[in-house]
Amino acid sequence: MTVRNLDALFRPKSVAVVGASLRPRSIGAMVWARVLGGGFAGPVWPVNPKYAELNGQAAFGDVRDLPEAPSVALICSPPATWPAIVHKLGKLGTRAAIIIGEVRRGDERDALAQALTAARPYLLRIVGPGSVGVITPALSAQFGAAPFPVKQGGVAWVSQSNALTNAVLGWAHARGLGFSHAIALGDEADVDAGDVLDYLASDPNTRAILLELETVRAARKFMSAARAAARNKPVLALRSGRSDADDALYSSAFQRAGVVRVHSLDDLLDEIETLGVGRVAASSSATLITSDRGVATLAADAFAAAGDALALWPDGAARAVAEALPHLSAARGARQDRALLGNPLGGNPLLLGGDALPEHFGRALQALAPHRDTGTAFVVHAPTHSAPVAEVARVLIENQKFAYRGLLACFFGGVDNATRDALHAQGIPVHTTPQRLARAFARLVDYRLVRELLMQTPEGLPAQVPEAIDAAQAQARSAVAAGQAELSGEAAARFFECFGLTVLRGSPRDAASVHAYEGGVAEGGIVDIRNASGCPDSSATAADDDAKIVDLAIELRDDANFGPVFRFTAPSADGVSAPVCVYSLPPLNPILSRDVVSRSPYARAVCSIEPVLAALTALSQAVCDVKELAGLQVTLRVTRTRAVLVAPRITVAAARSRLAIVPYPRRLEETLDWRGERLTIRPIRPEDEAAHNAFIKSMTADDLRLRFFGAVRGFDHSQLARMTQIDYDREMALIATSEDGNGAVTTLGVVRAIADPDNETAEFAVAVRSDQKGKGLGRLLMTRIIAYARSRGTRWIVGEVLAENAPMIALAKALGFAVARTEDPGVVGLRLALGAGASA
Missing domain, CATH: 3.40.50.261 (Succinyl-CoA synthetase domains)
Structure with missing residues (x-):
């Protein structure tokens, strides 16, 4: 991945519209009008030899005539002109271009290919062709042919469809909503x-x-x-x-x-x-606040249909609400009071009554504030004479600070624009129906759940490959060298046993259980003898424990786009429905494997799920560790207590696609004695964020300035996450850590390298704690990142340092880097050839 020069696209300082026009309904006219109408504050230059000026702006006959390189160029001219225009822009120093026109014919595809070739030497980035544009409302940069002005907001829209982008921008415009960025990718x-x-x-x-x-x-x-x-x-x-x-x-x-x-x-x-x-925390539950019983029922039904859960109130919350709203307590024993205090849910939904006043909504929020288990606040309101929408909205704005988990509102019948905008300005989302509100909240809950899976980083091989895995690798390579395309039978069994898997020999098609297949038990149907705990009853025999629950078909295929992909298929539980089919991308670990298994209707029938998780994780390890493993087909026979492989077949090949997700490279971990202490050098991990923040805070202001080329006070979570959560492919960060007697780990230094998409060049950066400088730690880290880049086949490793950073320049020279001046007199460039193919 690369973000090279995308800052010019999203934070432009100037723009040129190549092919700008006044001809009605032309692309050049539409784009030119949008750029002017957006009010972009930087220089705006029209380029068209047919005009001396456009709308009072001096026009230029050719890109070469521009006073300076524009940050972004919008290309509205025919495809045949693109190669020459891109070449001129690149030579001028432009870093990004958006091609509005589309490619339909063969000659136009050739022109596009030539334009991409022309852009490459200058690292000029191209959006499109066929892009409706890129919009950054905060800078009034309406760059493209979008038909609606776009307000500033907190959500970015990224789309492959121009038509859908236009529709969404129009929908948002009509509702007063905005975007941080809106990007139509076009043909990518x-x-x-x-x-x-x-x-x-x-x-x-x-x-x-x-x-x-x-x-x-x-x-x-x-x-x-x-x-x-x-x-x-x-x-x-x-x-x-x-x-x-x-x-x-x-x-x-x-x-x-x-x-x-x-x-x-x-x-x-x-x-x-x-x-x-909104600024809604990822709570998994919520409290409904409304005045009407019918509205409460509709909202609760919508919440349940979306898969959400109403919060179970603690006793203190119900008492606090009763004290804050005495008009409800006074009606104890009445129907609406029972909804408050006698409800099995402990008061949720909270009914304020048909005569509720606007201030009652505020009192409810204040009463619930100390009780965070009540979750996100949902205010669902149908206007009444005693509680008009505008007044309720005002109270919500005044009391929003008491909604710890966030506040979402739903007003039946809608709200006027002024009230809606006032709520939006305070970060309160407004939905038109309880169903839409509940589904929107459900997506936040889903995000919290998938993020937990996202944080799983399965480990790769250690530095010393276990003998068994080494044997499996040798077996696969030997088969490829001998011209074999498939391993089955005994050969496949030996391969998988290297990864700790149990394999049944022979043909098991008619076997109902493991013991039946092995000759210990007569054939028969599936037996389910269970006690209340879900495990086999004490009266069950060992044969019962090994009775087959399900045969899970597992296939690995080398997808043309995603690389190696698992497909797990289980027969339907009722024998009528379609089979259960789940895809998953390696690498897997037990937690990720559990997520796969949880989607099977047979999961509850297993007394111990650990053997299944271990088997799936081991199969994933085989895929990750043996690059010649291009495909497999196997049955995983699951009993109550065991999981064994049946009839495995393996496809081997000299080359297969790369994994879409790179496992944590455990092989790069290293522990050594260094200056009287035990030092660990390893790749950075997501859980290092807190330690990395402490590491940065330990550095002096001057050291931070030398590292980041400017004054730095600190980094927020988003920036720290970007530093610690890397893909271990094009980007690598190695940290040096030490551990004290209490087990606390301290980060002493970090070096990272980020390679370009073609793996030609990797840019490095290194930093050491200020109290560790002068001890040789920087050199220790640099030698390892250079070795890592060389092992990947990267041709060059490069970097830039401030000219005043004499220690770093001296270290670079000692390591063989060439030092050269850059366009900035205060910055020097460092460059080291890593391979035979690199030349000056």
């Missing part, structure tokens, strides 16, 4: 969804990302970028094409990346309101 010839996700992951103005797509162009880059983004903020995706064969695979990939999938445009639009306006 260069900049794709992965690139944009990676940039938005660290964008402080984006609180959530809404993604619409049909396909993923580069799965590994997309997965890495989506995982980085979802660790920081909610990412929701709508994918069209649910009927195609790969849709279940996309659902699995989204879940593994921490992306919440939505299945309707309505749900995605509702999140513009919920996430773009």
